[in-house]
Amino acid sequence: MTTLKITPVKLTGNVCVPSSKSMGHREIICAGLADGSSIVDNISMSADMEATLRCLDALGISFTRVPSAREGRTALAISGSGTVRAAKSCADCGESGSTLRFMIPLGALCGAPLTFKGHGKLVERPLKAYYDIFDRQGLHYETAAAGHLPLTLDGVLQSGAYQLPGNVSSQFISGLLFALPLLAGDSLVTITSPLESQSYVDLTLSCLAKYGIVIEHENYLKYHIRGGQKYRSGKNMVEGDWSQTAFWLVAGTLGGAVTCTGLSSGSLQGDRVVAEIINRMGGKVTAAVTGDHTATPAATKGVVIDAADCPDIIPVLAVLASVSTGTTEIINAGRLRIKECDRLAAMAAELNKLGADVTELPEGLLIKGKPEGLQGGTVDAWNDHRIAMSLAVASIVCREAVVINGSECVQKSYPEFWQDFTTLGGQCETMGTGESV
Template sequence: MEKVKIYPAKLAGTVQVPSSKSMGHREIICAGLAGGTSIVDNISMSQDIEATMRVLRAMNVSVDEIPSMIEGRKALQITGTGHPIAAADNVDCGESGSTLRFFIPLGANLGCPLTFIGHGKLVSRPLQAYYDILDKQFVQYFNDNGNLPLTVNGHLMPGKFELPGDVSSQFVSGLLFALPLLKGDSEIIITSPLESASYVDMTLNCLAKYGVKIENVDGAHRHYLVPGKQRFKAQDSKVEGDWSQAAFWTVGGALGAGITASGIDFASLQGDKAVVEIMQRMGADIAQNADSVTVNSSTTQATVIDASNCPDIIPVLTVLAAVSEGTTKIINAGRLRIKECDRLAAMTSELNKMGAAITEELEGLTITGKPEGLRGGVEADAWNDHRIAMSLAIAAQCCAEPITLTGAGSVSKSYPDFWQDYQSVGGKIEVLA
């Protein structure tokens, strides 16, 4: 399914939210680094999760699908050796930035060459923060003018590791997975305020679950103390629901006839949980339940949205702002330009085609709302980005005329069942190609 025609139709109903891709990566990696067998349940399979499974297998970890206790989900039985061992000379990370950045430090500690390959925008996504560390560590590496493929060969030495805070938090998490396995103690120094700190909180929480102790000094996310010679402890676990995916349905409910997103945890550390607070500020009619959130049809107003700790929900919140009253500002969103596509440019381009009024700024967007709705009647493109595709599908219900969407299959990267769920709440699509 690469090209679909989406007809205007108000969405209503209940959607079981996929499990968190962010936590899925972390749980699977921690289980793979443990000695012994763990079972990680409630996995929503996607291309990114499959990439992480491939890399673990290349590090001599057994990863097998077994029946899940939860209908429609997968469980993984993961047996690790307690320390990565090279079982292949190259690994395919697909288009998953998390997979690549989480595993580079582990690969750099194998003591033999390991080549990381990727596809799409991943080939050119920034890795300079790691190159600076590898240079200081005298770890050998080769790349293609800064792009993938990347080959690393060496051993990391315990000590002091410095990272700027304005790069992806994935670099911090990658070090946090690898450093506890070194023979001595290490520390990570963040040289400027850390963006997306909630993602590091998720990593620290997952590491603690698997028996790894790391101190976030003063809780400030500027200095981490990492004791060496630690062992990950195998255990059984269940992945929580994904707030970044729930956001499509919360916005869909506000613009439609009401949607309940179930299978989520309000105690989650996921930064994307901020979608509830942001939408409440915009006037959305929201009811919180024990493990679900219901958003009824709402008239919403403009606000200021700070993207620094919740970048993944910005595309769909741009849709909501485009049909809200007043002018919304999205700020601190520069890192959206180096995701699967330039998401600021993509949302500006495609929503403006549909009749929105969005001005692209260097670090954000200015959105003049059109509460009367959008024009539609155009061909829009997903820019080969799953979150752009899903956001434009949510926007289609606000259009006067159908839209044609190319790149619809990109949803497989994170949410392969999206179009099935979209139709289950009344979405009307026609597959064209």
């Protein structure tokens, strides 16, 4: 475990945001399912991306790293046969929920035993939506106690009618949308409860279309999937990540001007709403025709923030709310409790250690802002990358240093975060490393 001491300073400058992790997963999966060779460029490698590559390898899909058109980024040449097989007995998903839920339906196409394992909180994250499908179809599977990982599949999904709840995770829907076009028969996926995170399903549909897969939907509640489709190989670039952009736009609002480059102005990512939310709070985020976005310092006020379609940006918006005038209520955020950690509990506990006034609600947070700023202190990252990065941004408005235990967890999604933080003027000092306890 790495302990990092951050001296409060304002951040300012330009940062090229990492490529979208959400789109990166989807791009390399679609490329791997194509018959032939594809190039996926502008990938920001992280522990989660490595997990998806390990699982592609377990499914008999090969890849090599090739020179990228973007400095500091990775390009992958991915070769597939248009189908999947259990090339290895185990697929290690690391701590990546997206990897696990995207890959399970593909593993259920192999017709041979394949075990999915994970680490950290991923072992306990819910998979009941898939287990219900397997039970209905008679597909054999084995799990650890309480449905936890490891999960071993031994059977083949059948085409036909599927039902899924929409209020657990859109990742289950996306996982089926990747796999079902490869079956011989047609399928219909019906969503049985209100769909949250619709934008993530849009990302999946747009990526599938790019690789030649056609799926029709009825208001995102019914998905008509023609069987016997083939993924088409190609060469594609991964767009910039709005969930990571959120940290820097909040930093620019709280400190000095920060410009984020590498973004797509036409992005379908739901987290792009962060610019609108900051401006609704009184911030000053502007967009250039290139897609670059700049946040300049502003006094902000409390608002109601609906987290249903943008859960990943809630931790850092909680930081902004903690020093905004008035009260902010974050609603429809219950799913943050089943991420890498309970992010509602984590942000309430850690921001309060810094001197904020945050109250947990069953489905959100109630935050009474302190525009005079926070005190500072020692906090814990909860082994969650988004908690660590949010607390780093909180240091900007603290009077004393912020000491973060477990700061290395940013490797999960944004390994270059601390480097970018210091490039923008941040002052970090490693105080010690040791075993996690």
